Amino acid sequence: MRHWTLRTKLTLWYAGSVGVISLLGTLLLYYGFSYVSSRSIDIFLREEAEALGNYLSLTPRANARTYIAQLVAEKDVFSGHQKYVQLRDSTGVVIERSTNLLDRELPLPERTGTPAREEVFATIAFPNALAVRLITLPIVSQAGAAFFVQEGVSLEGEYAFLRNLRTALFFFLPGMLGLSILSGRLMARRVLQPIETITREAQTIEALDLTRRLPVVNPQDEIGQLVGVLNSLLFHLEGAFTQMRQFTADAAHELRTPLAVLRCGMEVMITRARRVEEYQEALSTSIEEVSRLSRIVDNLFLLARADAGSQEFIRGLVDIRELVQDVYEQAELMAEAKGLGVSLHTNGEIFVQGDYARLKQLVLNLVDNAVKYTSAGGAIHLAVEREKGWAKIVVEDTGIGIPPEALPHIFARFYRVDKARSLDTGGGGLGLSICQWVAQAHGGTITVRSQVGAGSTFVVSLPLR
Numbered sequence: 362m363r364h365w366t367l368r369t370k371l372t373l374w375y376a377g378s379v380g381v382i383s384l385l386g387t388l389l390l391y392y393g394f395s396y397v398s399s400r401s402i403d404i405f406l407r408e409e410a411e412a413l414g415n416y417l418s419l420t421p422r423a424n425a426r427t428y429i430a431q432l433v434a435e436k437d438v439f440s441g442h443q444k445y446v447q448l449r450d451s452t453g454v455v456i457e458r459s460t461n462l463l464d465r466e467l468p469l470p471e472r473t474g475t476p477a478r479e480e481v482f483a484t485i486a487f488p489n490a491l492a493v494r495l496i497t498l499p500i501v502s503q504a505g506a507a508f509f510v511q512e513g514v515s516l517e518g519e520y521a522f523l524r525n526l527r528t529a530l531f532f533f534l535p536g537m538l539g540l541s542i543l544s545g546r547l548m549a550r551r552v553l554q555p556i557e558t559i560t561r562e563a564q565t566i567e568a569l570d571l572t573r574r575l576p577v578v579n580p581q582d583e584i585g586q587l588v589g590v591l592n593s594l595l596f597h598l599e600g601a602f603t604q605m606r607q608f609t610a611d612a613a614h615e616l617r618t619p620l621a622v623l624r625c626g627m628e629v630m631i632t633r634a635r636r637v638e639e640y641q642e643a644l645s646t647s648i649e650e651v652s653r654l655s656r657i658v659d660n661l662f663l664l665a666r667a668d669a670g671s672q673e674f675i676r677g678l679v680d681i682r683e684l685v686q687d688v689y690e691q692a693e694l695m696a697e698a699k700g701l702g703v704s705l706h707t708n709g710e711i712f713v714q715g716d717y718a719r720l721k722q723l724v725l726n727l728v729d730n731a732v733k734y735t736s737a738g739g740a741i742h743l744a745v746e747r748e749k750g751w752a753k754i755v756v757e758d759t760g761i762g763i764p765p766e767a768l769p770h771i772f773a774r775f776y777r778v779d780k781a782r783s784l785d786t787g788g789g790g791l792g793l794s795i796c797q798w799v800a801q802a803h804g805g806t807i808t809v810r811s812q813v814g815a816g817s818t819f820v821v822s823l824p825l826r
């Protein structure tokens with residue numbers, strides 16, 4: 362059963378249930394019919410026997426033989442069936458019987474005995490003949506004499522009818538089964554047709570052409586819903602694929618420019634012999650350039666691992682105040698070199714669950730930006746706050762700010778507001794992408810407020826432990 366096609370399974374289920382239902386229906390029909398027909402024979406027998414008994418008991422000079430002959434010859438519902446009539450006296454001796462009994466006798470039912478009070482039905486069989494349904498009815502005449510009226514009717518006709526019914530049903534059942542297999546197959550084909558269409562369509566979609574969508578015939582039915590799910594899967598795949606391609610292209614582009622600058626510088630240096638100081642200066646510029654490059658590559662590597670989900674976090678209890686204090690000390694060094702002031706505000710200890718090194722990298726990236734995009738004389742302010750189940754880390758600067766139209770993009774990979782300017786400030790445009798990834802991996806968020814010329818404020822919210 363496991364390896365059968367859905368179509369075969371559906372067909373078999375359908376045919377099987379139709380088969381069982383028709384079998385039950387047939388049995389019910391057959392037994393119901395035979396019950397009703399035997400009941401109606403009994404009722405008929407009682408009516409006739411009672412009529413005969415009444416006639417004989419009320420009419421003292423009645424001619425039983427004539428009446429019986431009439432009764433047997435009567436054309437009624439059971440005409441065509443042999444009818445037998447017999448009278449017995451109270452001791453059970455046969456006193457009259459219809460001529461068609463010949464030398465046979467309708468037997469006295471054993472249970473009755475004499476004197477019996479109740480009618481008794483029995484099905485008997487004459488030797489070499491068919492079954493006969495028999496009633497034995499005790500009658501007490503007005504004169505006080507008791508006797509038995511016995512009437513039998515041959516069951517030949519009923520048996521023949523039931524035999525015919527059996528034969529008919531015997532052919533009906535397999536016919537029904539055959540028909541249901543046929544219609545089951547048809548039904549299964551109709552139901553499965555849309556699935557086959559989808560399978561064919563889906564086979565033609567190639568990995569590089571994820572813009573294609575599967576056709577939806579009826580969005581309400583189950584197959585329509587399945588196709589809807591498949592299409593949204595394709596949509597997401599397409600998005601991820603495009604993003605991946607974009608990422609690769611951007612990465613290549615980002616690396617090409619600094620590499621070209623590096624090469625140019627070196628080529629210029631070796632055109633002729635130079636003084637030692639010149640070499641030293643050129644080499645130190647190259648080292649700066651190379652370390653910038655390797656920072657970009659490190660960031661790229663980190664994001665690639667994050668995408669692949671293989672970047673592990675070392676989770677532990679992190680004291681945010683201690684972390685920001687750490688960053689603050691580094692920030693002082695960075696700011697001093699540029700002539701910026703740094704301040705720190707903390708209030709009580711705040712703990713979150715997370716990776717200390719990654720969270721520190723997040724705040725450092727923000728401070729790095731603040732230093733980079735604030736000109737001499739400006740100030741940077743760090744703060745840690747607690748607010749309704751969240752730990753908030755604020756990095757504020759009085760720098761150049763970010764134009765409103767750039768705000769929605771600054772967390773995107775490789776995005777920089779001013780490409781030309783940041784070439785010499787050394788940004789790869791990956792810092793904030795990494796910040797956002799770390800914040801989200803900790804169940805937190807990062808938001809920004811900024812005004813051109815006035816400064817920017819970045820707020821990282823992390824769920825409190």
Ligand SMILES: Nc1ncnc2c1ncn2[C@@H]1O[C@H](COP(=O)(O)OP(=O)(O)OP(=O)(O)O)[C@@H](O)[C@H]1O
Binds near residue numbers: 734762791794
């Ligand atoms: N504090 C800030 N003030 C003004 N502009 C900012 C600030 N922080 C970020 N930006 C803008 O957002 C852009 C993206 O920042 P991000 O940190 O992602 O890249 P980057 O600093 O240029 O390079 P990287 O961080 O990879 O060295 C920056 O290029 C800059 O234009």
Ligand SMILES: [Mg+2]
Binds near residue numbers: 726729730788791793
């Ligand atoms: Mg940065």
